[in-house]
Amino acid sequence: AxxxxxxxxxxxxxxxxxxxxxxxxxxxxxxxxxTPAASSGLCAHQLLERQARERPDALALIFDDQQMTYAELDRSSNQLA
Structure with missing residues (x-):
């Protein structure tokens, strides 16, 4: 292609x-x-917010030696916005 x-x-x-x-x-x-998220009709930021509410301490991102939970990622994205 x-x-x-x-x-x-x-x-x-x-x-x-x-x-x-x-x-x-x-x-x-x-x-x-x-995944249900693919057909939920929600935007990425809404899915992130949902995960931050439902599983705030769950691991959301890993990059090199850095890690972020959903709560940390939500906080950072809100601060950036």
């Missing part, structure tokens, strides 16, 4: 091109991710 996109639009930046075909995209977003 990526090679086809490059050939079809050689002037575009590679980062802007589709690298998945429609079947692969469907499998990735729906087939391997059958």
């Amino acid at each position: 990526l090679l086809e996109a490059i050939c079809a639009e050689p002037q575009r930046c590679v980062a802007e091109l589709d690298f998945l075909g429609s079947t692969e995209r469907q499998q990735l977003t729906h087939g391997w991710n059958p």
